[in-house]
Amino acid sequence: MLRASPAVWLPRRAWRWARWMATSGANRSEKARPDARYRETVLLPRSDxxxxxPGRLQPETELEIQQKCGFSELYSWQRQRKTKQGFCxxxxxxxxNGDPHVGHALNKISKDITNRFYVMQGYTVHYVPGWDCHxxxxxxxxxxxxxxxxxxSAMEIRQRAKKFAQNVIEKQKSAFIRWGIMADWDNSYYTFDRRYEAKQLNVFHQMYDKGYIYQDYKxxxxxxxxNTxxxxxxxxxxxxxISRSVYVRFPLLKPPPKLASLIDGTQAISLxxxxxQPWxxxxxxxxxYMPNSEYSIVKCTDTGEHFIVAADRVQSTAAILDTEFDVISTCKGVDLESGTCSHPTIPGKQSPLLPANHVTMSKGTGLVHTAPAHGMEDYSVASHHQLPMDCLVDEGGHFTEAAGxxxxxKAVLEEGNETVIQMLQAAKNLLKxxxxxxxYPYDWRTKKPVIIRASKQWFINTAxxxxxxxxxxxxxxxxxASGMNRMLEMLDRRTYWCISRQRCWGVPIPVFYHKTTGESLINRKSIENVIKIVEQHGSDAWWTLPIEQLLPGEALAKVGAHxxxxxxxxxxxxDIWFDSGTSWAYVLEDVGERADLYLEGKDQLGGWFQSSLLTSVATRKKAPYKTLVVHGFTLGEKGEKMSKSIGNVIDPDVVIxxxxxxxxxxxxxxxxxxxWVAESNVFTEVLIGPAVLNSARDDINKLRNTLRFLLGNLAGFNPETDAVPIADMYVIDQYMLHLLQGYANKVTNAYKEYDYGKVIRLLQAFHNRELSSFYFSIVKDRLYCEEEKDPKRRSCQTALAEVLDTLVRSFAPILPHLSEEVFQYLPFRKESDSxxxxxxxxxxxxxxxxxxxxxxEGACAMRDAFLGSIAGRNALEHQVVLVIEPGLLFELMEVLQQEESSSTSQLNEIMMASQTxxxxxxxxDVIADENIIKGTFLINLEGGDIREExxxxxIVLPAAKSKCLRCRKYTADSPETPCARCMEILSGK
Known part of the structure; x- marks a missing residue:
């Protein structure tokens, strides 16, 4: 047995008796109770x-449970089972790269709930945990x-990075195991493992062979x-x-031919x-310009200068420049074709006017400055018109010598930006x-702004x-389902994927460059050789082995080199997204390279979900997963982002x-x-904080109370020898099994839909409403006051045993420690029970x-009418008369009570009165009309074929007899002696 808190449990029997007396309407202030001699004859719940x-007992008990119940062996045990069904x-x-946090908890626990459910369903679960290490x-x-x-050196950096990653992995792994995560911890996968790296390069090889991977300057x-x-x-x-935006004058140098006659004789015009981004x-x-839009030639009322802007942007541009424009004439965008402007900062340089569909009228002037080296759309325009694409910015974000x-x-985002603005001002081309x-995009690691910069990189042609x-x-x-729409939208916008990074801690792109010409060498022979070397030595070999071993003669011969x-x-x-995106090739090798489920946060719709999909479709023409489950992010309990400065960061280790x-x-x-994980609506953002955790703990304690009632009332009961056949059970007990069947089906379906919040709601409704508030309150008299082996009591215990077993299994994937703890206290437990x-x-x-x-439910409708009429008073102080017109409802009530009046019938048990x-x-003889409650009940059977209202x-009346000293019901002939039912039981004792 596990340790229980003495403070909670001693003295046990006296405490239990007091509790039952209180709930039975006994007066606590009685000093000399005549019923004291009957205490030992009442079968109160017995369980430790x-x-x-409280306090440290919760985490300590969980650790004991993990050890005693074989948490660490469960994964290998279920893998060894011979089952036809598998779940991956x-x-x-x-x-x-950091300590375990609540985001990890949300993700890993959601996965574990899923896996444990499928283990219990009889599936062989495949779940290999892994780490992204580069x-x-x-x-x-x-x-x-x-x-x-x-x-x-590169190798010194790689060694330090690997050691750092290994230390973090051990910390995270330890935390995940403590959370109860069932997994193949002895065979985890790491993206720095040489076999993993070789598989990754093999995927690269296949994609290169199929023409999906290419090198380009863009x-x-x-x-x-x-610097990457x-x-x-x-x-x-x-x-x-906050950017320093500028309105710049581009003087028109050569008028568009179609506008030549229109602007002939007009003084200088500027766009x-x-x-x-002034830099x-x-x-x-x-x-x-946008060819289909209209453009206006305007005159500035203050200076008399002439400008060209989009017709839709005339008023807004004038307002920003704090002036007014008079529209001289209007033309179509196509009329600007073949015009040329002077460059605003470089004397003698010309900038042509070109059509482009990416120009919008929602902001700006309808005329777009185009720098091919620093914009995706700009690059497309330059490619079409064969414009130069020279990049004037180096890898550190500084202007190069070519910039002048x-x-x-000068750093382009700092003093370089300021200098360009000053140059515009000096040239009199800065208007505002x-x-x-x-x-604006920031580097997610450094939280600093990025730039768009043309360079030679390796790409996957996602288009x-x-x-x-x-x-x-x-x-x-x-x-x-909304996650799928989001992912499709992201895919639609993605034309290429840059997969090269200018670092050394990662898997090398297997390409060689000619020292003099810079020409790249990559072919089937060169890649295959690198894969073989990495498989044997790991990717460190790229930096440690001589070029003669890395680049074979056959690869040289293919390009005519010697x-x-x-x-x-x-x-x-x-790119590390390529690293992790090829994990299916290594981890899923023995399960058909396709998983039943990927379950991650919503950021992976554009990350791992997508990189896994693209690499798998490119090489195998199919997705690596059958189902995607997407969860939200964790936030503070007020919906705010977690940060150390606010002080709302929740550490899972501190929680535990x-x-x-x-x-x-x-x-x-x-x-x-x-x-907390299961209860949350994980498909949106998930809140956590002290109030949320306190609520979760209180909910579990309420559940524990229900479980203790079930365990305590099963003392002395063995289902194998004492269970009552269902046909012989009390109707109310059969009804509980009926409800239990419905509960089990709903819970199973919720698990299959990955809706664990629904599981929690079903669980709470069932144990709070159907059990604690309804069934337990009805059956206490039968459990406590009938003879121990009486079939009526055994009937109830049969139902309670089924309820306990079903209830514990229903929440086991969510609360594995509690479920195994309950099994430790089963009165009929076998050592092997898990x-x-x-x-x-x-x-x-x-x-x-x-x-x-x-x-x-017909009886309950009348019961509710009775209890509602005596709110706040003891139901046992009353007797109830039910008057039902002849018909189906009366016949159903006769099933519950054959005799006209009874204090021990099933109907009276449901009514909770002393007699029905x-x-x-x-x-x-019933005179007082105020004691009569009227109502109707609609019976609907066989899908509506039988309907009768x-x-x-x-009729509520005061109990006619005295209170029994033993069972507390008003069924005794004398206040000095127990009732007939209790006397019969006592005579046997």
Whole structure:
């Protein structure tokens, strides 16, 4: 037996008797109770199961349960079972760069609830936990304590990064195990494992062979703070970013031919262009217009200058420039074709006017400054018109020598921006500067702004993959369904995926470069050789082995080269989304490379879900998953983002074990954390804080109270020898099994729908309403006061045993510690009994009895009328007369009570009175009309084929007899002696 708190349980028998007396309407102030001699004859609940585990007892008990009940062996045990059905949940790898947090708890516990449910359903579960181990954040943290970072070799950085990741993995793994996560912990996968890396490069190889991977010079998101290219999934958007926006004059140098006659003789005309990135002006190669929109030639009333702006933006532009414009004439955008402007900062340079469909009229002037090296749409325009795409910004975000001596070495987002503005001013081409607040991309690691910068990178052509990926997604179920729409939208916008990173902590892109020409060398022979080397030695070999081993002669021969010394290995590594996105190739190898479920946060719709889909569709033409479940993020209990500065960060370890001050940070245990996860609507944002955790703990304690009642009343009962056949059970007990069957079906369906919040709601409704408030209050007299082995009492215990078993199994995936703890206290427990090793809820279709439901619910309707009329008073002080017109309702009540009046019938038990009479006519001696409650009950049987509405009267009268000293019912002939029922039982004792 596990330890129970003495403070809670001693002295046991006296405490239990006092509790029962209080609930039976006994007067606590009685000093000399004549009923004291009958205490020992009442069968009160007996169990050492504690109603709550205060202080450190909760986490300590959970650890004992984990050890005693074999939590660590459960995964391997279920893998060894011979079952036809399998269930595979592929674990999205958490990032190995920090302590475990509540986001991890939300994710891992949701997965564990799912896996435990399927284990209990009899499936063989495949769940291999993993970690994402490469990437810049790990590299940065591993080097954060070093002063001389720049002198480290690539291998020194890699060794430090790997060691850092390994330490984090051990901390996270320890926490996940403490939360009760069942997994193959001995065979976890790590993206730095050499076999994993080899599988990843094999996927790269296949995608390269099929033409999906290519190298190109184009603009990408670039992080000056970390000197590397970024993918869209690595960006965060700061909604409050402030830019120095400018309105710039582009003097018209060569008028468009179609406007030549219109503006002939007019003094100088300029185009007005608006940009939020002044630092890109030196790289300007064109000004774009929308061909189908209208443009106006305007005259400034203050200066007399002439400008061209979009017709729709005339008024707004004039207002921003604090002036007025007179419209001279209006033309179509196409009329601007073949015009040329002077560059606003570089004398003698020209910028052509070009048509482009990305120009909008929602803001700005309808004329767009185009710098191909610094914009995705700009790049498209430049490609079409063969414009130069020179990049004037280096990897650190500084202007290069090509930008001119005035700008060279200046950071483009800081003093470089300021210098460009000054240059515009000096050239008299700056019309207005103002601060502009807008959404702007930031590096998600450093939380600093990024830029768009053209560079030579490796890409996946997602435009060619998009249609196949979207088709594959149509065969995937998504919970909630809105997640699928979001993912399809993201795919639709994605034309390419930049997979190269300018770091050293990762899997190398297997490409070689000619020392002189810079030409890349990559082919089937070169990649296959690298894969073989990585499989044997790991990716470190790229930096440690000589070029002769890395680049074989066959690969050289394919490109007509002869000297291996002419080449060097490339220094770019693969994007970590490619790292994790190829996990299916390694982890799912022995389950058909397709998982039943991926379950992650909503950020993975554009991250792991998508990278996994693209790599799988490219190589196998199918998605790596059958179902996606998407959850939200964790927030403070007021809906605010968690941050250390606010002080609302919740540490899972503190939740489980308590903080320094248990009065403010009590130890809740892992099951409270798990209840919080299950109870939350995980498909939206999930709130957590002291109030939420206190509520979860209180809910579990209420459940424990119900469980203790069940355990206590099963003392001395063995289902194998004492169970009553269902046909012989009390109707109310059969009714409870009927309700239990419905509850079990609803709970099972909720688990299958991954709606664990619904499971919690069903559980609470059942144990609070159907059990505690209804059934328990009705059956106490039968349990406590009948003879121990009486069939009536055994009937109730038979129902209670089924209720306990079903109830515990229904919440076991959510509260594994509590469920196994309950099994430790089963009076009829066998040593081998374990919730998770003995299967799911085992209810019987025989329990479902619609006619039974009508009988009990008809009686309950009259019971509620009776109890409502005596609110606040003891029901046992009354007797009830039920007057029902002849018909179906009366016949159903006769099933519950054959005799006219009874204090021991099933009907009287439901009514909770001291005596119930069942009549077809009201007794003549009933005079007081105020004691009569009238009502009707509609009976609906066999799908509506039998419908009958019956009227009834409930007559409430004072009990005619004295209170029994033993059972507390008013059924005794004398206040000095027990009632006839109790006397008969006592005579046997």
């Amino acid at each position: 199961f504690p109603v709550q585990l 949940l592929h674990d999205g790898p958490p990032y190995a 990437g810049l954040p790990i590299e940065l943290k591993a080097l954060s304590e070093l002063e001389e970072k720049q002198h480290l 603009p990408v998101f670039w992080s000056p703070s970390t 290219a970024l993918a869209e999934a690595e960006l965060e958007y700061n909604q409050q970013h 007005i262009v608006w940009t939020t 890109t002006i030196p790289a300007n190669q064109a000004v774009c 001596s005035e700008l060279q070495n 500067e103002e601060k502009y607040t807008h959404s 060619n993959l998009k249609a196949a990926a979207q088709e594959a997604l149509k065969k995937v179920k998504c919970v909630p 000297d291996v010394q002419d080449y060097v290995p490339g220094q770019d590594v693969l 074990n308590g903080g320094n001050d248990h009065s403010t940070e009590p130890p809740y245990g892992a099951d409270t954390l798990r209840w 919730v998770f090793r003995s299967g799911w809820m085992n209810t019987s279709p025989v329990w479902k009895k619609p006619g039974l439901e009508e009988a009990v 009479s069942l009549l077809t006519e009201a007794p003549r 019956s009227s009834y009267k409930v």
